[in-house]
Amino acid sequence: MxxxxxxxxxxxxxxxxxxxxxxxxxxxxxxxxxxxxxxxxxxxxxxxxxxxxxxxxxxxxxxxxxxxxxxxxxxxxxxxSQDRFFSLPQAGLDKLPASVTDIAMKVYFGYCDNPALDKIARKIFERFTVPVLQVNLLNISGRWQVEVIEPVAFQDLCESEQDLFAKYLEVFSQKVWRAPKPFKRYRYEIAMLVDNNEKMPPSDKAALKLFTKAASRIGMDLVQIGKHDLSRLSEFDGLFIRSTTNISNFTYRFAKAAEQLGLVVMDDPESIMKCTNKVFLTELLYKHKVPVPKSIIFKASDKNWADKVIDAIGLPIVLKVPDGAFSLGVVKVKDRAMLIEQAEQIFKHSALILAQAFMPTDYDWRIGVLNRQPIYACRYFMSRGHWQIYQHHQSGRVSSGDFDCIDLKMVPHNIVDAAVKASNLIGAGLYGVDLKEIDGKAFVIEVNDNPSIDHGVEDLFLGDLVYDRVMTEFLRRIQLRGL
Structure with a gap:
């Protein structure tokens, strides 16, 4: 701690x-x-x-x-100390009255005394983590820009500013003032990043509690934090991300910040980058001769791309948005007209599309891998009447197929070998490798950097041992870091 x-x-x-x-x-x-x-x-x-x-x-x-x-x-x-461009987020600033053309404020540990500017103060503090900052902003042609960002000595604060400084220092570092806890003290603390509003989080509430208990058993405290708690990372020894990761959302910012602070991070930003983009992942697996479905990557500027895709793969074809998750951004097309229609929709958001052969199976394998070793095996069955595990209905409801979790010793060796080989190309973190088995052959569909671990699903065979394995790996890495 x-x-x-x-x-x-x-x-x-x-x-x-x-x-x-x-x-x-x-x-x-x-x-x-x-x-x-x-x-x-x-x-x-x-x-x-x-x-x-x-x-x-x-x-x-x-x-x-x-x-x-x-x-x-x-x-x-x-x-x-250098004159450098800082891209100022406009969120919140665009709602200010048009009559406001300049802003001068002090930011205390990511907070200010103007609630309307709290969000921008927090963003600036995330970029420049300094106890007290003087921030001057100018509205130039309808867009806010930074005029001044500079440190302020707390010794120079006036009396009212001293009150704000003390208030927000207490918020930022409560342990400076807090009396010692009367209960067990922990050797290490790990932040567990969750999003309570997420509809399909990688771990349900029961699993989160089991992770917390597993950490406690080995003398660590697992503390849940949210997407607005980036400034708290320095309190911890590790970061465990249990919210769906993406390069464009807060999880990647947390992973980067934690890595820069020297925390043990799972999963690390490089794993997030590699796993969340299916185009990158497919190219990586193909290069290292990991078996994957017949695939082709194409772009709108390719001449006769529709015919080339059909000639290379045949019909039907599965089109994938590079950074989709939980079956989102994945569509099956049955003919050339549908291929063109769906691809043109995807091209509005992505320069590249991954097309893969449609390989129908009753279930997909999921092999959990931690530190280059398999730790659990599941089979996820397709949603009833659908070709995917998850079916997203127009009403917003999501349905899924059945599952079972089995002893790794009962899994075909080629499935486990392919999963470990694929995940090793990413790193030594926690991964979930999805595979299909056709005619006794294994095909890697994707590697997930932030795999689902739900109570009663992925832990169905091993029970608490799954949570113990993950937390023990955190402890091992933290102790190695201190050597």
Whole structure:
């Protein structure tokens, strides 16, 4: 569990605030070897200046050398010291009255005193994680742009601003003020990222509770966080993503930020990138001679693309949107006219389309792989009267077929071998490999970086051991990181 440490130029700087045992001067912190034996430490650098080679700069530099998690990081300090373009998200700003042409605000640990600007303050803090920022924005031709983003010394805050600073410091790092817990303390804490509004999450609530219990059994605390908690990542030793991943949504931002902070991340941003795009994945598997359905990747500018696709694969054909999930963005076409119609719809959103031969089976295999080893095996049967496992109805309802979970020893060797070979091309994380078995041959359909683990489904054969395996792997990686 991370211990918080506040570093400032002088103890007297802290006089307006509540006394804290977590306070040290930058002089004491910069002593050779000071605090070096405390790996799990979060340092809040409140030095007056962060200029290059100043004591504030060296505070962050020394913290990173010691393996401490520090805000601001040295890279953030360097970014703020340079004139660089910052793409300002317009969400929230576009709702402001047209009469508002400029904004000047202070951002305290990702918060400000204007509720209308909370979202933009949080986005800026995610990009520049600095305790206090002065942010000036200008409305130029209907689009908001950044005029100034610069650190503010908390020592220079007026009385009302000091109140806001103390308020949001408490929100950001409650452990500075919180009394010791009367119950069991944990060696490590892992953030489990979930989206409570997600209709088809990778783990149901029962499974999330079982992951939490598994972590507790080995001395770790698994804490659920949401998509607005990016600034809390530095509190933790690891990040476990249990929300459907995509390059374009918040899960990838969390994975990137956690990786940069030195957390153990599952799944890591590279795995997300590789797995969520079916075009990339198919090309990767094909190159390494992993058996896949007969496939072709085509684009709208290809001459006579419809005829080439039919000649290469035959009919019917399955068209896939590169970043679809849970059978979304997957359509079956029976003839040339339908191929052209559906492909033109997909081309509105993607430059490339993956086409694959239609390979009907009663079920698909799913092999769970963790750290290059198979851990569970399931068979997912097709939804009744449908050719896919998941059937998305026009009403918004989603139906699915039956399933069973069996002993890995009972799974054909070629299925397991193909699954492990495919997942090893991605990395050593947690993956779910989908395969079809036709005439005794295995064909990899896709590798999922964030596989479903639901109570009563993927854990049906092994029970709690599935959750224990995942949490034990987190513990192993965290301990290796500390060596």
């Amino acid at each position: 991370a211990q918080f440490l506040i570093v400032t130029d002088d103890i007297d700087d802290w006089r307006p605030y509540l006394p804290s045992d977590n306070l040290v001067t930058v002089h004491d912190y910069l002593e050779m070897g000071a605090f070096a034996d405390q790996n799990a430490m979060q340092v809040i650098n409140l030095c007056r200046r962060y200029d290059y080679l100043s004591t504030g700069y060296y505070c962050s530099l020394m913290a990173e050398a010691r393996g401490h998690r520090v805000i601001p990081k040295v890279m953030t300090i360097n970014d703020l």
